[in-house]
Every structure is written in C-alpha cells, then in structure tokens.
Amino acid sequence: xxxxxxxxxxxxxxxxxxxxxxxxxxxxxxxxxxxxxxxxxxxxxxxxxxxxxxxxxxxxxxxxxxxxxxxxxxxxxxxxxxxxxxxxxxxxxxxxxxxxxxxxxxxxxxxxxxxxxxxxxxxxxxxxxxxxxxxxxxxxxxxxxxxxxxxxxxxxxxxxxxxxxxxxxxxxxxxxxxxxxxxxxxxxxxxxxxxxxx
Numbered sequence: 001x002x003x004x005x006x007x008x009x010x011x012x013x014x015x016x017x018x019x020x021x022x023x024x025x026x027x028x029x030x031x032x033x034x035x036x037x038x039x040x041x042x043x044x045x046x047x048x049x050x051x052x053x054x055x056x057x058x059x060x061x062x063x064x065x066x067x068x069x070x071x072x073x074x075x076x077x078x079x080x081x082x083x084x085x086x087x088x089x090x091x092x093x094x095x096x097x098x099x100x101x102x103x104x105x106x107x108x109x110x111x112x113x114x115x116x117x118x119x120x121x122x123x124x125x126x127x128x129x130x131x132x133x134x135x136x137x138x139x140x141x142x143x144x145x146x147x148x149x150x151x152x153x154x155x156x157x158x159x160x161x162x163x164x165x166x167x168x169x170x171x172x173x174x175x176x177x178x179x180x181x182x183x184x185x186x187x188x189x190x191x192x193x194x195x196x197x198x
Contacts, residue, residue, distance in 0.1 A: 001090075008090045008111040012125040015109075016048070019129065023138055026050055027130035029106075033064075034115055035074040035122045037081075042071055045123075062155035062173070066166035069095035069148065070126040073112040077122050081114075088114075095148040096131065100159060105131035107139065 001011040012030065019025040032046035042064055064071060073093045080086040090113040097106045108128045115121035129135050136142060153159035156169040 008113050009123075009125050012109075012111060012127050016127045019127070020050075025129055025135060025138070027132065029128045031070055031124075031126045031128065033070050033074065033124045033126075034117060035071075035078065035124070037078055037120050037122065040075075040078070042074070062157045063169040064155055065153045065159065066156075066168055067150045067152045067164070068097065068126075069093050069108050069110045070124045073110045074122050074124050077112045077114075081122075093148065095150060096142070097128070097150060097152045100151050100153045100161060107131055107135060107142065 001008065004011075006014070009032065016028055016030050019028060027050055029047065029049035031044060034043045034045050035041070036043070044064065066072065066075075073091055076093075077086065077091050080091075090111045092109070092111050094110070095108045097108055099105070106128045108126050110124050110126040112122060112124040115123040117123075129139075131142070141147065151161065153161070155173075156164075156167050157171060157173040159167070159171050160174050161167070
C-alpha cells in the first residue's frame with residue numbers, strides 16, 4: 001500500500017480484483033462501513049459481492065452484527081483515537097466468520113482508518129472470501145491460532161444468539177419469524193379440530 005501510494009480503499013479493491021482474476025477465487029465480496037463516532041453508529045456505504053454469499057444490503061434500518069471484524073476494527077480505532085494513541089496508520093485485522101444457522105464460513109481481512117468524510121468519521125474496508133477448498137490451498141495462515149474466529153449474523157434483529165455480549169438490539173425479526181413458524185405449524189391442527197367437530 002505504501003509502495004504504490006495507494007489509499008486503503010484502492011488497495012483492498014485491487015486485492016479483490018487480483019484474487020478473482022489471477023487466483024480464480026470467485027466467491028468473494030467487498031464491504032465498506034462508515035462509522036460515526038458520536039453517537040457510535042455504523043452505515044454500510046459500499047457492497048460488492050458474487051453469487052452464493054450472504055447479502056446484508058437489505059438491512060439498512062437494522063443494527064449490523066457487531067461481531068464482524070469490519071465493525072470491531074472500527075471500535076478499536078475509535079478507542080485508540082480517543083486515548084490519543086493512534087499513529088495515523090491504517091489498522092489491519094483478519095477474521096474467520098461462521099454464519100449462524102448456515103454452513104457459510106468466510107475469511108475477512110479488514111483495514112480501518114479515518115474517513116475522507118472528515119473529523120468524527122472512520123471507515124473500514126473489507127474483502128471477504130468464501131472459505132472453500134480453493135481458498136484453503138492458497139491461504140496458508142487459516143490455521144493460525146491468532147486468527148479471530150467468531151459466529152456472526154447479518155443484524156442483531158435477525159440473530160438467535162441470546163448470550164451475545166456484542167448485541168446492540170433485541171432480536172425482534174428473529175422472534176417474529178419464530179412466531180410465524182409456530183403459527184404455520186399450529187394452523188393445520190386447528191383445521192383438524194374444526195373438521196372433527198363438524
């Protein structure tokens with residue numbers, strides 16, 4: 001990044017392009033989150049993805065999962081800035097994300113820095129790659145114990161994890177889906193009971 005005087009966003013875009021074009025990694029995505037420091041809020045401002053990967057763009061009015069490295073790295077950067085300990089260099093972290101209730105696993109590599117939006121804003125840039133056999137042959141650090149591994153979801157509203165320390169909102173959509181599911185299972189028994197009475 002420094003050698004070519006590239007911004008973190010251009011650098012991460014190029015990594016995505018190289019992985020797709022030269023290494024035949026076809027299941028990938030790219031996310032850019034902007035973080036407003038006061039009040040602490042996150043907005044997904046850029047998303048690029050290929051098929052078969054989770055989509056989170058439909059969750060604009062929900063609270064994104066705070067377990068994503070894209071967000072945790074922004075919180076780390078904000079803490080460093082508040083303590084006057086940030087040296088101005090982009091932070092970098094990686095994560096293996098296991099999606100709750102699916103078999104999807106992704107490798108995420110995230111950079112965070114102050115945002116071009118101005119003071120009080122930070123941004124993270126994250127290419128993500130499906131953790132498949134092809135990626136496992138190319139990436140040699142996947143078994144590194146220092147690599148963060150976490151269960152993640154799209155948003156707090158859609159997540160069933162009750163013991164999540166990072167939860168920022170109640171699981172209202174998941175609860176509604178569970179109620180609807182229970183209702184759909186209950187309706188046939190009502191029909192049967194009604195038919196028996198006739």
